[in-house]
Amino acid sequence: MSARLTSEHHPEPGLAGRRRAGRNTLRTQFALVIFLLAFLPNLVLTFTAQPNLPAGALLGWMLLVGVLCGMVGYVLSGALLRPLSRLQAEVESGDLPARTDDPAEILALRRAFTDVLDRLGTEQTRRNAFMATLVHDLKTPLIAAGHLTHALTTLPLPEAERREVGTQMQAETQRLLALVQQMADAHRFEREDVSIQRVPTDLRALLDGVARRVQPQTEWGSLTLSVEGHGVALADAQVLERAVTNLAENAIRYAHSRVELSVTPEGLAVADDGPGLGGSLALLAQPFTSQPTAIAGQQYTAGTAGLGLFIARRIAEAHGGELRYTYHPHQLPEHDAASLSASCLPTIFTLTLPEVTP
Template identity: 45%
Template sequence: MRVRPLSLRAQVALVIAFLSALPNLFMVVAVLLPAYRRAGELDADVWITVGLWLVGVVVLSGVVGYLLSGLLLAPLLRASKDVLGLPNAAEQLAMARLPVSPKDPAEIVALRRSFNALLNKVELEQSRRSSFMAALMHDLKTPLLAANNLLKVVRDDDRLGREERVAVLARLTSEVAALIDLVQKLVDAHRLERADVPLAREQVALEALVARVAARLEPLRAERGVCIAVSGSGAALADPRELERALYNLLSNAVRYATARIEVEVYPGLVRVQDDGPGLPQPLEQLAQPFVGHHVQIAGRTYAGGTGGLGLFIARRVLEAHGGRLVCEATGPRGTVLLAYVGGDR
């Protein structure tokens, strides 16, 4: 049978009681009993008197210990009561805060503020996840509805000629590709939220990797009518699949928002991506998150918070796993310059 541990107040009370009773016990054993023995008066009445006195001392010490422990631990006990009084529901817990009183000891004030800082993070994550779920339902529903409508057109409209059917199917393919891309980003974001990202490093030619990413983006580039110019060369010790995933997300964002031209410069351990788009609507640190809780406005169009920062988040986490980082060198109405430091350059 497992014994339930004593409360902190009970433990402090026992320590105070012991320290209070110890001098009296020492005095009885070391002074009174030897004195009575030398005087020849160590009879039954003396033992009863000494015993009752010791019991009284122990009881009084226990009462004093309990009262003093309550006074000493009062701020901590109040904090514990406030924590136990917090709501259990996640939504209500995220909005709750512990009161901070300047009358409390500095350690208790620091404890309450640290707990409130933790609750602030809970509220932020709850807000991000709520926005993420709302945006996710919208982002998944939009291509599915579009694909469903296009399929109905192909099925029901007998007047469509071959070229028109090919055009409709091309649009359908585009909607399905967008859906697959979103799902892949969700999978990658979920995997990269972990602290450790396993890597299979090898020597990678960065210019060849960028060229492969540009080839994958050729359909989107042709649709957007922009130009991708790649220059320079360099290598890095990296996981080629993970690094390609990071560069794909960076370049696909650039292709989506660039006006006419994207310049990619390759150096040892560094890829510099410059576009002539409208610039970042928020600081990179706020956008490169798995859950963006605010609306984002890019090129005059408002995007709901939620999945908008997945691409930048994936790129940032992959680079950080390699010992590198993602840096915004410049951004504004004339474009954005992002620096992808890979780490492990050779």
């Protein structure tokens, strides 16, 4: 009984909220302001003139003036707010055509809404790319590890083959761990600054360490890997090595025959004779944008290139530098590519540092 009485005496919040929202609209406020601006002067003039009219006639006259002022307020408020109502309908439909006949304030709102919709579209694209990365880069090594495990546990393999299968399983596990680490780094670096501790760092020793780490990948692709240059800079060696490793792995993925790591007066450079990026560095060096793309007429599947470039860019910025990209296809001759210096290789990524001492 008490619950029924409570519901009878207290209407549902949703209905009350809609009633309040209906009264508290911009058009209602505009109409009220126009009504008052039109009605109050008429009211003052009527009582100031003190016409010799009966009270009933005077009341009827004021009621007529009030109705006319209310209608004028309603019509004018609708006309004033028509561009805003049109913008609301366009935002709800997701289609914001370019218009020049709107007031300046509506044009500013239109630009703001366009920017918001563009950012939402970019976020949706990145989310899709993230799912593509998960499906492709996680699924492939997991399937391979599953096949290797099945072979190791069910097939009567000789000892040498069992060791080879175990080595392959370890390689697939390391690949999975590296991908998960990249995703975790990209997620963290996107939301917070990269924490570094600068100390004098031998850049040549750092590149030698990266070369040893990625050497097995170059052997699988029959690539030539070389390291050039010497220098010292204030840097966080562990964090900087992660950035260069990402750049080196990307170069190995796309190179035709050669990859070179070098210390330059500007910082650290990773060069290769591959086809270059399929878009601008600003567009591709973003987290989770590694969608399948066409580069120099060749189709490349989704991978972690976007993650690696984004992490390298954030690490470069944390050191006070930047990540630069240049591509000069005309510098690559058709023969004797192995004799080229890094400056002559067509694709060059440079991670700049504030000061490099030879």
